[in-house]
Amino acid sequence: MDVKWDKLEPKLSPFVLYTLRQLKFATMTPVQASVIPLLMGNKDVAAEAVTGSGKTLAFIIPLLERMARRSEPWKHFEIGGIVISPTRELARQTSDVLKEFLDNMDTPVKQVLMIGGTKVAEDIELLKKEGANIIIATPGRLEDLLTRGDVLLHVAVKSLEMLVLDEADRLLELGFEKSLNTILEFFPKQRRTSLFSATQTRQLELLVRAGLRNPVIVAVKQKSNDPSTTSTPKELINFYKICPPEEKIEFLVRFLKQQGDSKKYLVFFLTCACVEYFSEFLKKLLPRFALFSIHGKMKKRREATLEKFRVAKSGILLCTDVMERGIDIPDVNWVVQFDPPTSVSAFVHRCGRTARIGHEGSALTILMPSEDSYVDFIQRNQRVQLEEYPKLEVDEELSVQKIAQKLQTSDRANFDKANRAFVSFVRAYGKHDCHYILRVKDLDFAGLAKSFGLLRLPKMPELKNLQLDFQQVEMDFNNIAYKDKQKEAIRKMKLDEFKETGVWPGLKGPKRPKQTVPWAESKKARDEKKAKRKKKKEYKQKKIEEGKTKVKRKRKKISDEDLKELEENIRFLKKMKTDKNFDCGIDD
Incomplete structure (x- = not known):
């Protein structure tokens, strides 16, 4: 009442x-x-x-x-x-x-x-x-x-x-x-x-x-016949969609186009670097939409951007969890979680940016196949009922990866943003509260790299020794220039100095040049090096078998029993030294 x-x-x-x-x-x-x-x-x-x-x-x-x-x-x-x-x-x-x-x-x-x-x-x-x-x-x-x-x-x-x-x-x-x-x-x-x-x-x-x-x-608590819906307003409808990682950004674009550019959307990403990169990427994919971006590393721009989006009649705000709590933006129609939040409770708070104080709203969470158990987890842990979003009609072909690669080759700043976004996503993914469901080792790294439109895979520990179905672009990556002329001039100067000295300016130690040879050739060189080490090991083993080389014997490790006996002997000698009347048990 x-x-x-x-x-x-x-x-x-x-x-x-x-x-x-x-x-x-x-x-x-x-x-x-x-x-x-x-x-x-x-x-x-x-x-x-x-x-x-x-x-x-x-x-x-x-x-x-x-x-x-x-x-x-x-x-x-x-x-x-x-x-x-x-x-x-x-x-x-x-x-x-x-x-x-x-x-x-x-x-x-x-x-x-x-x-x-x-x-x-x-x-x-x-x-x-x-x-x-x-x-x-x-x-x-x-x-x-x-x-x-x-x-x-x-x-x-x-x-x-x-x-x-x-x-x-x-x-x-x-x-x-x-x-x-x-x-x-x-x-x-x-x-x-x-x-x-x-x-x-x-x-x-x-x-x-x-x-x-x-x-x-x-x-x-809100009255409801279904106890699973008590964590979110009853006016809010929650959807989920499971997509392969390489199709996530394409699904997001199709979804937004289907809903139309006259609505307000909040799209949550996992890291600040992802917001920075995808804001540039989506401008190319969604030219008719007004795009805004906000994240925790922005300073004074945060307030100005938020106010612009608040008064706008329509548009998309790309953001991190800095926008998850208490922020009241009028007439938000959809909240889209492109990535699940690191904090479990943040799921409800993200959804709560729409359907506020009696108004209707909808939320959509996009998941990868390895994250399918997250749906059941949210229903049990956060008491939020999720419905599967219906299949979208394909009305036009989207060359998402080609657009991403063109974006990066046209400006090195975007190339850097794409790599930083991928690395930051993988590292943040390992810090999920529910890491037993959302596990880094279950990620499809090749598909994920395609979703970011990467030209090549960055070097990081998580990718070491992994055989991935990812074909990098055959090109000299040092030829990708910055649009900013001053920044490009500094980069060229540093690159020339590095080629002469072998040391990258501003760093204490030598820095290997950015990979300029095709990936297939660098792999061939690694395989040749591995084969050479194997051949050397076989030759050494042959010499040992022929008796021409002595085998270095490893020093035997002291067992626990030997250590115990040694301690008893030390105690015995100390007692003999301090106690003159000590009977050592030897007859005169």
Whole structure:
């Protein structure tokens, strides 16, 4: 049953109700109806709810109500509320929602956003000059500001009314446990604390015990006849498709073309390097689509790119797990997981970028044949039911590999990106949580290399001594030039110096030149070397049999019994030396 905001007890302030009407939120979600009265009634709360269930308003409204109802006005630099978010994007999004309410608030309350990507000195100067009453921050930056003596933030938080840990399970996954423990030591014990997450873990239980006082545990589940669907919103339909690795990118292109360029898509890749490469690759394959890319190694561009995609009516955002939590992008129609995430719980959070707060949405996971057991695993472990996506109609022939190879030969930057993406994928694949299902040794490396459109296989330990059905392009790879003239001039200079000295500039030791001979010839040379070693070994064995060469005998290893006997003899001699009256058992 829907509950209207004006029917909530205790009653909300007029500025809150006015802002909710402006934002067109007529009724409360289950998590809001459960949590808000508890936080307004001086209770600590640990809330678990599916992603996209409206958790942000569930802590913003009680925070503002508590601050607005204080009898004394808030000072220039006196902190009444702190919200800790795991990522910059989520912190900025929370800040934007909070601003909507503060603009309509009668009591003057200021908020500041403290996240990475800027200099700490700039944040300190901002706090000193502008002051603050609410801080929204990432844990690393907040810990830095609290432990510094430059700004008296540790004094300003003595009046803290409410602390919020948003996406707390993600905070712990990213390794912020130590930072959170340090931060909690600065805060007064007489405060309200709320903790929000989509999943519950053992680490989270420990954090609840350390940071919350007699908390009320709130777990909001969606009603369903099928218990396997409780981890994701009921409006979300989950699909999967199993493709050979060399056909994955082709399937993705056909799928996107079939769905049309008027929708919004999120496509998740395993690594930052994969996002970098496939963003260039897909621009060639999907010229009619607006493409955006975002990953963890981007700095200031991340925020600008996210905002462009947020306001766009349609397009594709290629991303890593930096986008998996809490980010609210309107009207996302499809979430496509091109690669399974390294963290099992991230599967649900990725899907949760669509079908948010009652809207419908769909998600698709593309798997390789070696990953087919992942479907059953997700159904059992994450309680998510997956349906097989129907077969796509082939309306045109796609020369995916030819386009990839042309892309790489036209610009060495793309050649480098392709190799980095392949290497990063293989190494990240070995770090999967469910590595007993998704195993590196089960990968079809040749098919995978074809899916990346590689011109040749990179040298890496995982490929050593493997016989792969992969035919590299016959060419001199040193002839692939950078489009960037300055970068190409530097490369040529280094290459010329290497040819003269045998040492690559900037490296301490010699660097073998990049392979310029055909792969078949280099293999022939290796086989000849191997045959030569075998012949030498046979000749040596023949000489030994004829008695012309002595066999070097290996020194016999000391057994455990010999060592024990030696220890007893040493103890006997020591006792004889120290004890003059010792009877050695020899008659005079």
